[in-house]
Amino acid sequence: MRLTIKEIFELPADGRSIAVKGWVRTKRETKAAAFLEVNDGSRMGNIQCVFDEAAIAACLPELARASTGASVSVEGSLVPSPASGQKLEIKATALSVIGEAPSESYPLQKKAHSMEFLREIAHLRPRTNTFGAVARVRNRMAFAIHEFFQERGFQYVHTPLITASDCEGAGAMFQVTTLDLDRIAKSGEAVDYAKDFFGKPAYLTVSGQLNVETYCEALGRVYTFGPTFRAENSNTTRHLSEFWMIEPEVAFNDLGDNMELAESFLKRLVKTAIEDCAEDLAFFDQRIEKGLVASLQGVLERPFSHMTYTEAVAVLEKNADQFELKPYWGLDLQSEHEKFLCEKIAGGPLFLTDYPKEIKSFYMKQNSDGKTVRAMDLLVPRFGEIIGGSEREENLGLLQDRIRELGLKEEAYSWYLDLRRFGTTPHSGFGLGFERLLLYVTGMANIRDVIPFPRAPKLADF
Ligand code: 4AD
Ligand code: MG
Numbered sequence: 001m002r003l004t005i006k007e008i009f010e011l012p013a014d015g016r017s018i019a020v021k022g023w024v025r026t027k028r029e030t031k032a033a034a035f036l037e038v039n040d041g042s043r044m045g046n047i048q049c050v051f052d053e054a055a056i057a058a059c060l061p062e063l064a065r066a067s068t069g070a071s072v073s074v075e076g077s078l079v080p081s082p083a084s085g086q087k088l089e090i091k092a093t094a095l096s097v098i099g100e101a102p103s104e105s106y107p108l109q110k111k112a113h114s115m116e117f118l119r120e121i122a123h124l125r126p127r128t129n130t131f132g133a134v135a136r137v138r139n140r141m142a143f144a145i146h147e148f149f150q151e152r153g154f155q156y157v158h159t160p161l162i163t164a165s166d167c168e169g170a171g172a173m174f175q176v177t178t179l180d181l182d183r184i185a186k187s188g189e190a191v192d193y194a195k196d197f198f199g200k201p202a203y204l205t206v207s208g209q210l211n212v213e214t215y216c217e218a219l220g221r222v223y224t225f226g227p228t229f230r231a232e233n234s235n236t237t238r239h240l241s242e243f244w245m246i247e248p249e250v251a252f253n254d255l256g257d258n259m260e261l262a263e264s265f266l267k268r269l270v271k272t273a274i275e276d277c278a279e280d281l282a283f284f285d286q287r288i289e290k291g292l293v294a295s296l297q298g299v300l301e302r303p304f305s306h307m308t309y310t311e312a313v314a315v316l317e318k319n320a321d322q323f324e325l326k327p328y329w330g331l332d333l334q335s336e337h338e339k340f341l342c343e344k345i346a347g348g349p350l351f352l353t354d355y356p357k358e359i360k361s362f363y364m365k366q367n368s369d370g371k372t373v374r375a376m377d378l379l380v381p382r383f384g385e386i387i388g389g390s391e392r393e394e395n396l397g398l399l400q401d402r403i404r405e406l407g408l409k410e411e412a413y414s415w416y417l418d419l420r421r422f423g424t425t426p427h428s429g430f431g432l433g434f435e436r437l438l439l440y441v442t443g444m445a446n447i448r449d450v451i452p453f454p455r456a457p458k459l460a461d462f
Contacts (some may be wrong), residue, residue, distance in 0.1 A: 004042035013080040013088040020047055020090060021073045021098070023127060024066050026110050034063055036092075038074060041132055044279045048081060048089040049074045059095040068110055069101030069127070115449055122453055122462050130288070133280035134450050137273060137442055141434070144272040145225060145246055148265055154221040154248060159208030161227065164200055165412050167210050169362050172232040173203035174241075204229035207431060209247050210363070210416050213392065216249035216427055217419050223248040225434075233457050237446040238335065238383050240435060242455040249429030255365075255374045255391040258428035259351050262378055262387050263304050265432070266349070270296050273441040281441070289443025295381075296441065298348065305346035309333075309355045309372065312341055319344075332359040338377075338384030349386075350379045362402045363416075364390040365426075376430065380440055389430020396420040 003011075005020060022040030029035075034056050037046040051059060055076075066072055076092035083089070103109065107121050108128065118125040125131040146156065162176055178197040193200050208224035215222045224247045231241065248261065273281060274296055285292040307315075316327035316337050325334050333352075342350040354367060355375040364373035378387035393399040399420055403410050410417075438450035448454035453462045 005040045005047045006042035008047060008078065009088065011078060013078055015077045015079055018078045018090060019073065019075045024068055024070045024072055026068060027066055036066055036074065038072060044129060044133055044283055048083065048086060049076065049092045050089055051092045055092050062095045062097050065097040065100050066095060067101060067103045069106040069108055071098040072096065073098060115446060119448060129283060133283050134442055134444065137277045137280050138438055138450065140272065140277050141269055141437060144269055148268050149223045149248065152221065154223050155219045157212050157215045157222045157224055159211035159224045159226065161205050162202055163205045164202055165210060167205065167207040169406060169408055172230050173206055174229050174231045176202045176204060206230055207245065207247065209429065209431065212247055212249050213419060216251050217425065220251045235457055240447055240451060240454055240456055244434035246432045246434060247429060249427060251425050251427045253428040254426055255353065255376060255428060258389055258391060258430060259376055262389065262430050267300055269437060270299055270441060284443045292443040304349040304351055306351045306353065308353050312352050315345055330356050330358065335384040338379045339381065342379045343381045352377050352379060362406050362408060363392050365393045366398055383439055386436045386440060387430050387432050389428065391426065391428040394420060394424045394426050
């Protein structure tokens with residue numbers, strides 16, 4: 001098989017003949033030589049292909065066509081590079097342009113483009129250094145997630161994307177229907193869901209948790225990793241309408257065990273990023289977020305901080321003048337509060353626990369104070385919440401009471417309640433937003449730039 005540029009850089013510069021295929025990043029021509037920087041996506045760095053006078057003469061018509069963005073095939077020999085910062089280059093003897101990229105119309109010329117502009121050409125942005133790096137880190141992190149859980153005996157469970165239950169009880173769900181909405185609207189008839197595809201209202205899932213809990217209460221240690229959907233009208237740099245979530249769930253784990261799992265999980269992912277994505281992280285450190293690598297390294301070196309919600313609110317109240325939204329006990333903390341707590345108080349990742357039950361989901365285990373639940377959010381500098389989870393209410397009566405109190409339909413959760421009717425156990429789990437993880441390890445500022453094709457309110461292009 002043809003070697004990738006990444007593989008070529010592991011070879012000795014011994015003059016062997018070599019062929020490379022990829023896309024031209026830049027072309028530079030002097031009287032005596034021409035230089036093509038070629039990239040094939042296998043790594044951040046390009047390979048420099050140098051054409052001496054004889055090679056220029058041999059490749060002339062093709063060299064003229066090999067502009068930025070063109071796909072090319074280059075043959076030559078692998079030699080040491082005199083240029084600083086690269087150990088090898090190709091002394092080219094042959095060039096063929098596979099597909100041109102006319103410079104008048106190719107949008108990605110050799111200059112800095114804004115993230116906003118690149119979002120408009122999301123089909124071409126993977127050809128930039130930044131988005132190539134994001135894609136490689138995303139790939140490595142997805143694999144590391146499976147490695148982490150598989151090494152610990154977790155079973156990967158596939159939960160449904162179409163569901164009739166609202167896991168978070170927040171109601172921000174996309175409806176799935178095959179009803180002819182235009183016709184119904186014109187006819188003035190009431191909607192009859194018995195005639196809909198599933199015979200009842202159905203939605204895209206906001207979380208695989210309720211389903212994965214069923215397998216947890218049989219297989220012990222399980223996790224999901226899949227797409228989830230939220231129809232909240234949140235136009236922020238931290239929210240997507242379609243995002244990927246990792247949700248482990250462990251039988252017999254309490255909240256303390258849950259936090260230990262979350263901490264070792266996040267640390268392992270950070271460590272893998274530092275070790276296996278060094279070239280890409282060095283780029284992010286230099287161009288996107290100064291000090292990124294040192295701060296990630298710091299994360300590995302000390303235990304995460306812990307605070308209860310009640311303690312956190314007391315701290316926030318003392319600093320009330322710093323916030324747009326004044327903190328008080330019962331407030332669903334905003335990212336300004338979360339950032340303050342981990343940046344100014346904890347100086348790193350911070351677990352907040354024991355939130356008021358009113359601002360958390362129905363399934364969380366109730367504390368004996370009658371006011372708070374065994375919830376945990378992991379907050380990190382720069383954007384706040386990265387993980388949300390809890391110990392689950394394993395007591396049938398208490399869970400039923402909570403479902404009724406919140407006005408949820410008990411029938412819809414009868415299968416979920418069966419887990420408490422038959423062989424109930426304490427159990428705990430959490431959800432890590434995959435794109436929030438990527439913001440964390442890459443230093444990228446906007447969540448729309450760490451997923452290939454972002455979906456957000458009024459945004460479903462490509
Ligand atoms: O805190 P959330 O809503 O928790 C759950 O869905 C639970 N069922 C998880 C569980 O216990 N199994 O979401 C979990 C995480 C958040 O901490 C955040 O990282 C991410 O998912 N997240 C989002 N990421 C991008 N866009 C959004 N709109 C997100 N909403 C949540
Ligand atoms: Mg949450």
